[in-house]
Amino acid sequence: MHSFTEENYLKAIYHLSDGNSKAVSTNQIAEMTSTKAASVTDMLKKLADKKLINYIKYQGVTLNESGIRAAVNIIRKHRLWEVFLVEKLGFKWDEVHDIAEELEHINSEHLINRLDDFLGNPATDPHGDPIPDRSGTIQHKKLVKISEMKQNDSGTISGVSEHSSVFLKLLEKLGLTLGTKITVTELIEFDGSIMLSAQTKELTISREVAKNILVIL
Amino acid sequence: MHSFTEENYLKAIYHLSDGNSKAVSTNQIAEMTSTKAASVTDMLKKLADKKLINYIKYQGVTLNESGIRAAVNIIRKHRLWEVFLVEKLGFKWDEVHDIAEELEHINSEHLINRLDDFLGNPATDPHGDPIPDRSGTIQHKKLVKISEMKQNDSGTISGVSEHSSVFLKLLEKLGLTLGTKITVTELIEFDGSIMLSAQTKELTISREVAKNILVIL
DNA sequence: TTATTTATTTAGATTAATCTAAAATTTGAA
DNA sequence: TTCAAATTTTAGATTAATCTAAATAAATAA
Ligand SMILES: [Mn+2]
Ligand SMILES: [Mn+2]
Ligand SMILES: [Mn+2]
Ligand SMILES: [Mn+2]
Numbered sequence: 036m037h038s039f040t041e042e043n044y045l046k047a048i049y050h051l052s053d054g055n056s057k058a059v060s061t062n063q064i065a066e067m068t069s070t071k072a073a074s075v076t077d078m079l080k081k082l083a084d085k086k087l088i089n090y091i092k093y094q095g096v097t098l099n100e101s102g103i104r105a106a107v108n109i110i111r112k113h114r115l116w117e118v119f120l121v122e123k124l125g126f127k128w129d130e131v132h133d134i135a136e137e138l139e140h141i142n143s144e145h146l147i148n149r150l151d152d153f154l155g156n157p158a159t160d161p162h163g164d165p166i167p168d169r170s171g172t173i174q175h176k177k178l179v180k181i182s183e184m185k186q187n188d189s190g191t192i193s194g195v196s197e198h199s200s201v202f203l204k205l206l207e208k209l210g211l212t213l214g215t216k217i218t219v220t221e222l223i224e225f226d227g228s229i230m231l232s233a234q235t236k237e238l239t240i241s242r243e244v245a246k247n248i249l250v251i252l
Numbered sequence: 253m254h255s256f257t258e259e260n261y262l263k264a265i266y267h268l269s270d271g272n273s274k275a276v277s278t279n280q281i282a283e284m285t286s287t288k289a290a291s292v293t294d295m296l297k298k299l300a301d302k303k304l305i306n307y308i309k310y311q312g313v314t315l316n317e318s319g320i321r322a323a324v325n326i327i328r329k330h331r332l333w334e335v336f337l338v339e340k341l342g343f344k345w346d347e348v349h350d351i352a353e354e355l356e357h358i359n360s361e362h363l364i365n366r367l368d369d370f371l372g373n374p375a376t377d378p379h380g381d382p383i384p385d386r387s388g389t390i391q392h393k394k395l396v397k398i399s400e401m402k403q404n405d406s407g408t409i410s411g412v413s414e415h416s417s418v419f420l421k422l423l424e425k426l427g428l429t430l431g432t433k434i435t436v437t438e439l440i441e442f443d444g445s446i447m448l449s450a451q452t453k454e455l456t457i458s459r460e461v462a463k464n465i466l467v468i469l
Numbered sequence: 470t471t472a473t474t475t476a477t478t479t480a481g482a483t484t485a486a487t488c489t490a491a492a493a494t495t496t497g498a499a
Numbered sequence: 500t501t502c503a504a505a506t507t508t509t510a511g512a513t514t515a516a517t518c519t520a521a522a523t524a525a526a527t528a529a
Pocket of ligand 3: 330334348349350352415
């Protein structure tokens, strides 16, 4: 098995490469894992020895088959635990990430599959992110940022691309939670902010907020 | 906070001292944690520095106030997770210990208290062991080994002092699970084995088995 | 195309947890 | 009470993960 630390590197590489579509640099990984570049280089050598990544000095890194499988499995666990915390224990969507960061490293296939069943095999986590099934398949939905919508476009909020607690709490306060139907009523040219109607209410959000809310049209 | 490893030592000391009633030796700890005596000595120095134990060279060790509090909290988490695995996820009582060994190190008071409520604040775990409440109080029941019962004594199986999977599976097969009412029908002098009736059935168990089943009279 | 800046790797240390072998202390049998 | 056996501690190494500082390679600006 892989150590706690190795798992975190694999997950970081996976997320930084958008599911392995691009190579990832040493500095990016250092930033994401809050370590120094020199430490990352050491770990990349180890992961390459373990045949989990394709690594050529100075050229960046990608996950190979096994690396992807390992990373996706950790993400599956993370998201299932988040569902558990929200659906069964009553946590808010902004409170679950850090606990799931710990729970995702518990190693028992039996456990995670039973948890999956117990939760009713959910398709997405509390932030709208898809949950890989036990074979590692991920069902991606076509999501669009509110900032890319045109006037009079309508859609349903189905995800967020920023997971910080401050941001999630803000959305909660604004009533812009998952499942909410919205319509863009006006694009403000001056600062790029966006007016929209969400279930009878009217509100304006900044471009920065709009960029981080994802909808299904 | 304490490291994963420190937590395991604290738990080992707690269990070996029967909840702090006796001093524990270096070798006992080494045996329980599957390490060597030299490693234990190193860790005892560290735990003493952290003011979690009373340690005098060559004289054995006891937990102090904080040490007990920390150990009991880990045991609380272990037992609550075991209840979760059995009651909610459908695990058997012989399958949960190893997973709980990992889950017990997840650190979130919020999480464990919500889990406790979700489970209906259970008093005991799947093996009959009492679950400490959030203040650290443990409700001990007066339990007697079957091997100490006299002829015609009756009682309800309420705990086990051996937690191995082989033993628990055996009890399952014999129908001697928690809550089962038994009566001792005969004590076999020859080898100390014991005949008993358990819900209409008659069966004989060895002294070795009898020593590890606990009843409330 | 060369020089400078930026990114990455290497070298050498550090810390936590572990080990083996040797030294010190305690126990308990004669 | 004495001394051999058992227990415990110390000394010195090892491994994983990390760091800082220095060296090397790549990118880019002049
Ligand atoms: Mn998360
Ligand atoms: Mn999530
Ligand atoms: Mn257990
Ligand atoms: Mn138990």
